[in-house]
Amino acid sequence: MYHRYVVVALSRRKPNEGKELTKEEKQRLRKQKKHQKKQKERKNEKGPSETEKDKTPVSLLPPPQPVATQKAPSALPAPASAPIPVPASAPFHSSPAPSPADKPAKSKAELKAERRARQETDRAAKQPGSSSSGIKTKVPLSELNPVVKRLPEHVQVDDPAVVKRLAKKLERQQIPLRSDYGYKVSLFSHLHQYSRKAPLTQLLSIPSTVIHPSIVRLGLQYSQGIVAGSNARSVALLHAFKQVIRDYTTPPNEELSRDLVNKLKPYISFLNQCRPLSASMGNAIKYIKKEISNIPSQCKEEEAKTKLLTCIDRSSLVNNILCEAFEKSRKFRVIVVDSRPRLEGREALRRLVQRGISCTYVLISALSYILPEVSKVFLGAHALLANGYVMSRVGTSQIALVARTYNVPVLVCCETYKFCERVQTDSFVSNELDDPDDLMVTRKGKTQLENWQDVSSLGLLNLVYDVTPPDFVDLVITDLGMIPCTSVPVVLRVKNLDQ
């Protein structure tokens, strides 16, 4: 009964706020909330133990709190509801509810006195109020947000609040939102799954004034898989950005450093919608943003542009290594292991054979058959995580695992710009789901999985990345030299010192 009252008070409060509050009242309320928040912060720092004693008056509060608690990290109005139950509960006679009603009649001095009185009551209410576990769980959550990093949006697709927030952001930037396609396997329902047949560009209006045409082209190339592989994607991204910088003109009364960064934001959201950004692309973008913001304000536009263009100018990796070794007339044979649905090994095979290297081509299912005759395994990487795990194309960790059982050394080739600060121990948390229709194959005119959408209990999963633990990797070859997998944080530290 008690908690029903509080809920009613909540709902009664909201419509009041819209109708009767004037600007001054709203400002005052805002200041009040800020003040209360600060007080809670201080109270939290002092230690929750002393407040454990007075639980009784507000012990019935916890039931409504969890409802509000869940909303805290996502919706903005939620923190507003945090202070409300406190004054509503203990001294509900002095709650702010009556104030909007008789607001217009009061003078400034009376308002001030009222405000002070309210603050006093709130402070008094805070003593027993903050002892309730509900408030405690609420406040630490909103206070913790600056300390605990928020999860990236692309791994929270099943949380409707996050999706709504993303939609709002894209609307602001005038970029269409791509909708998910098909049934998602429940273990991966927190990730996006798009169809290749519905590219984002179909939803764009023509001409698009927000997005530069080279970025549109790049996004299309990403989503159709024309540009694939982390090196190729980063290089294409940098080329597109170069074009953008060339065509950019600073609008009047704006600074290049700030305005250009703001212009880049919708482009990055667009590219993210076409295909989730890779770690190397993330690093490239961070670098460009840093360079742009470092441009001094007195710099003339032409000068600034040339500066930026010059600093941009610097799996393909494994292929290059093998070709170079071949040129040094080392005698070796290459076995290329390929996997569906992308079959990227065929391209690598073609390039090696053109150079004259003797190659063998197998599918990943034949791995344990050929490994006894293999002396070394070379793998490329998409990113190297801070705890030593290697994120790479799906199938890599399988190869590393089987190679370890056969005692074959596994070498990962990775440039240092692909090192990232993230930590991941499994392939579930953050991954990419590719178009599930790719798994359908047509043999002898028959496509078995043609109507997979109609079968309710069937889901197709097309993962793109997987994560290999450092125990399976013997050596990482980088542009700084040979390092063991566990030394990635040291390299990151050294690089940060250089920059």
Place this chain on the structure above:
Amino acid sequence: MEWPKMTTLRLVEYFRTQVRQDPEVPSAVAAIRTLLEFLKRDQSETILGLRENLTQTIRRLEEADSSVAVSSGGELFLRFISLTSLEHPDLSQCKKVMVERGELFLKKISLSRSKVAKLCHTFIKDGAKILTHSSSRVVLKVLESAAADKKRFTVYVTESQPDSAGRQMADKLQNLNIPVTVVLDAAVGYIMEKVDLVIVGAEGVVESGGIINKIGTYQLAVCSKAHNKPFYVVAESFKFVRLYPLNQQDVPERFKYKADTLKAVEDLAEEHPMIDYTPPSLITLLFTDLGVLTPSAVSDELIKLYL
């Protein structure tokens, strides 16, 4: 001041006298002393020439004594003395600075063995049974300080053929009144269930965190892993070397055999290697003068030392 220039012969002679005079000193320290002497007497006109001469000297010393420590110690010495800003226009000034730093380096590493011993002897508990391999002066120092700390323990030493170095170790330990037993190399698996921990020295510590040591260390490590016994390595920091072997074959030939064998014998395939490589997955901890490290931390330390 005109010092007589050191020819190769005199270099090697000086080196050997150093080793002979003080058998306790690590060969790398003797090599560095020799290098320092050479530096004092060198008469090159440019810094580049000086460095080249020093590099050549290190090569000559390696030919005299092919252990990994000489090579790594020499390289670290070179890096340490050239790490300062050699901006002085006057060459003799630069040389003085380099000599000073060289002396500093020498002093630091002469103390390294006692630092290691201080760190390690606390890991030896009362009543422990320790297994060690061949003869290592660092391990001897560790056991010495543990005995001085009034700890009671027994030691098993492997005989370590082909040069029976284990027997010398046993004699030294008996002089310290530590109960010691010599076992055959082949009896390692047999004795492993009785021992509590394994301590070995190292001739070189490689980038991956693995070690290069007298032949027989690898099987000792494999056995101790199978029995879940801790495998500790004690090594000074000047033994850290920039190699990254992936298996036994990858260890360069110049370390595998003794210096005399390398010069005398034509076909090395007939000779038996004197060292082997132990991968980092089999090592529990490394005790160095930089601290107690896990094998993965070795690479971090190496990056700091060499970059």
